[in-house]
Every structure is written in structure tokens, then in C-alpha cells.
């Protein structure tokens with residue numbers, strides 16, 4: 001799709017994309033300006049009025065849930081007393097489930113509790129999750145529509161679906177229950193959390209990114225944040241389909257990555273930085289040696305020649321830490337063609353910029369910032385905080401010669417994630433880094449349901465790298481830089 005601007009030439013990385021000559025007419029922008037829509041004011045939310053019947057039904061439902069939670073706790077205790085925990089590791093899922101069912105049936109009989117078949121099957125699954133998995137979190141981890149799981153104490157579990165946060169009706173029994181599950185997660189990676197060491201980063205068995213903070217630092221109960229690991233990462237085609245950017249922008253980014261520009265993806269938390277970085281990496285040629293460095297390994301590159309590194313926090317005695325900077329310095333001795341740092345957030349910035357400046361062009365990273373200009377300031381701050389004393393002009397000239405492109409990702413109020421700006425760093429004017437925006441997202445209004453109306457547009461500025469693109473065989477037509485008016 002995007003390589004239609006590339007001279008026909010077979011390449012592993014571009015396999016599957018239709019090659020069309022540069023003479024081919026440019027398709028009309030997929031984000032043609034929307035028909036003028038009347039921008040209406042959103043109605044003020046009205047508190048739902050509950051009828052007495054609804055109130056009784058909801059109280060009944062709450063009582064039923066409390067009762068189920070009580071039964072589950074009791075059964076869980078009995079299960080732990082009766083199950084041969086040492087044999088659990090080797091037991092198959094089916095045999096363990098049938099064991100749980102028979103112990104539960106016996107206990108329910110003793111407790112004189114009668115449950116219907118549906119409740120019983122839910123109970124069996126929850127008991128299985130308690131014994132083998134992460135208790136109440138297990139159902140959310142299996143739910144494909146959930147991106148993030150956020151626990152604010154035992155009784156409030158939020159999830160993020162489609163860019164929006166929602167409160168679930170799933171709860172832990174109490175703080176002890178939540179702490180037990182946290183302990184299970186962190187002890188599996190050889191860590192411990194307690195009063196003296198109240199927070200921890202870890203990776204779940206399925207690859208999800210996990211962070212927790214326990215009381216007393218977490219005031220109202222333990223805080224847990226999980227970024228779910230997606231086996232099927234969103235690719236460039238998916239992102240274009242979801243409206244994260246247009247085909248024209250994708251063609252431009254393909255040219256930028258393939259011609260080895262140094263790219264920074266900037267954005268706020270959960271704005272899709274890592275997803276964008278991962279998608280952009282698909283434009284790297286399959287023959288290149290890529291080294292990736294992350295705090296928690298999330299990137300999934302498609303190329304064959306990839307070396308992945310993950311930094312490591314210090315152990316309980318405060319020893320054995322391997323920082324991103326250590327990994328980066330070591331990576332430079334490992335003959336990389338490109339280096340990808342998952343997120344630059346500290347002292348590694350200086351080594352990253354140096355790598356970008358000294359033969360590892362085509363490197364990429366993400367930073368936490370709200371605009372391209374802000375991103376540059378973040379880089380300056382990180383350099384200053386790493387303790388390196390450098391005159392501001394030298395610092396800026398280092399940044400401007402290292403970074404070629406800043407791609408700004410953003411999560412808009414309606415939950416959609418979009419690439420709101422693509423900005424090129426063009427050099428220095430006096431003491432200031434000069435930049436030019438090539439594409440941007442223009443907001444035009446908002447629909448009555450809160451959905452944002454907008455379109456992607458070119459700014460009318462031709463890329464400073466057009467000649468480079470052409471020399472490398474990416475002959476982007478001038479029309480992609482023309483704005484829609």
C-alpha cells in the first residue's frame with residue numbers, strides 16, 4: 001500500500017506491499033474533509049433515576065455477590081487445606097478443575113449452600129483462577145477488549161477499553177486478598193514488596209507490563225497498573241485503518257525510516273508511543289541488525305536479526321542493577337545497524353544522541369512530551385539532569401544534529417489515538433533549534449456524542465529530506481505535501 005511511492009525493487013521488509021511507480025496518481029486523501037457538521041453543544045449529563053424495583057434488584061444483586069465472595073473465600077481456604085500444592089505444578093488443567101469441582105461440591109454440601117449450574121461454573125473458574133492465576137484480575141487479563149487494568153485499592157478496579165476508562169464491578173475481598181495476588185506476581189520475578197520497599201515493576205507471565213505500589217505509600221490501598229501485552233501488535237495498516245494517520249503520512253514515514261532518519265515518537269501516557277514505534281520498525285529492511293533496549297520488553301519486531309535487552313532494577317540488597325544506559329553502552333559494542341530504545345527517560349539520553357550522531361543513524365526512541373517543541377525541552381532537561389555540564393548551544397546543536405523527525409502521538413478526549421503532528425528538525429538558527437511541521441491533525445469540532453471531528457492535513461511545507469528520499473528511491477510526489485483547503 002505505502003510502497004507505491006517506492007521504485008519497484010523487491011525487499012524483504014516491504015514484502016506484501018503493492019509496488020506502484022511514482023507516476024501513479026495519488027489516491028485521494030483517505031481523510032477527506034468531513035462534510036460540514038453542525039457543532040452542537042453536548043447535553044449535560046443527567047443523574048439516572050432508579051425506580052424502587054430497580055433499587056431492590058440492585059440490592060439483591062449486591063447481596064448475591066457478597067454471598068458468593070464469602071463462599072469463595074471459605075472454599076479457597078478449604079482448597080488450600082485439601083489440595084496437594086506440590087502436585088499442582090504438574091496437574092493438567094482438566095484434572096485440577098475436576099478436583100476443584102469435587103472439593104467444592106463437598107464443601108458446599110457441608111455448608112448447606114445450594115447454587116445453580118451457572119453460579120457453580122463461575123465459582124469453579126474463580127477458584128481455579130485463585131489457585132493457579134491472579135484471582136479477580138484473571139478474567140480481565142483474558143478479556144481481549146481491555147488495554148489497561150488499573151486497581152485503586154481492593155474495591156475499585158478500572159479498565160481502559162477503546163481509549164476510555166471504566167469502573168468494573170470486579171473487586172478483591174479486601175486489602176489482604178489484593179496484597180496476596182501482588183505478592184504472587186512479584187515473587188514470581190524474584191522481587192518483594194513491603195513497607196520498606198513499597199513499589200515494584202514486573203512483567204507478568206503473558207508479557208504484560210505490571211507496576212504496583214503498596215501501603216502506607218499508597219494511601220487508600222494498593223495501587224496496581226497493568227498494560228496488557230497484545231500478541232497481535234497493531235501494524236501500520238491497522239493504524240491507518242483506525243484513523244491514527246493517513247496513507248500519505250504512512251508513505252512519508254516509510255521513506256523516513258527506510259532512509260535511516262533518526263525518529264523520536266513523542267506523546268503522553270498511553271497515547272500509543274510504543275505501538276507507533278513498533279509499527280514504524282516494520283519499515284526497517286530485514287537484512288539490518290537491530291538492538292532493542294527497554295525497561296520492560298514490549299516491542300515485537302518482525303525482522304530476523306534482532307537482539308533484545310531489558311534493563312534490571314537492583315535486588316533487595318540494592319545491588320545488580322543494569323540500567324538502560326548500561327545496555328546502550330554495551331549495545332554500541334555489539335555492531336548494531338540500528339538501536340531502538342523503548343523509552344528515553346534519563347541519563348541514557350546522552351548515549352542515545354551520541355549513537356544517533358555517530359553511525360547508528362536510523363535509530364528510534366520514544367519520549368514523554370506533549371508536543372515536538374516540548375520534546376526537545378525534555379531532551380535538554382534529561383541531559384542537564386544527567387549531570388553533564390554543557391553550554392546550552394552545544395546541547396541544542398547535539399540534539400538538532402541527532403534528531404531528524406519527531407512524531408507526536410496523542411490520545412484525544414473521545415479515546416481515539418492519533419498522530420497529531422509530524423515535525424522535522426532542520427537545524428539551528430542562532431541558539432534555537434529550527435523545526436518544520438509537515439503533517440498535522442486539525443480538529444474541526446465535536447459531535448453530539450462527544451466524538452471529535454477532524455482531519456489530517458499537510459501544512460504545505462515540503463519535506464527537508466525530499467532529495468534524500470529521492471536518492472534512496474522513495475520518490476514521494478509533491479502532492480502529498482499540498483494542504484486540503
Ligand SMILES: Nc1ncnc2c1ncn2[C@@H]1O[C@H](COP(=O)(O)OP(=O)(O)OP(=O)(O)O)[C@@H](O)[C@H]1O
Nearest residue numbers: 147239242244268269270271272273274275276417
Ligand atoms: N491508534 C490506536 N488505535 C487503537 N488502539 C491503540 C492505538 N495505538 C495504541 N493503541 C492501544 O493503546 C494502548 C496503549 O498503547 P501504547 O502502549 O503504545 O502507549 P504508550 O504511549 O507507549 O504508553 P506508556 O506511556 O504507558 O508507555 C495499547 O493497548 C495499544 O494496543
Ligand SMILES: [Mg+2]
Nearest residue numbers: 273274275343
Ligand atoms: Mg510505552
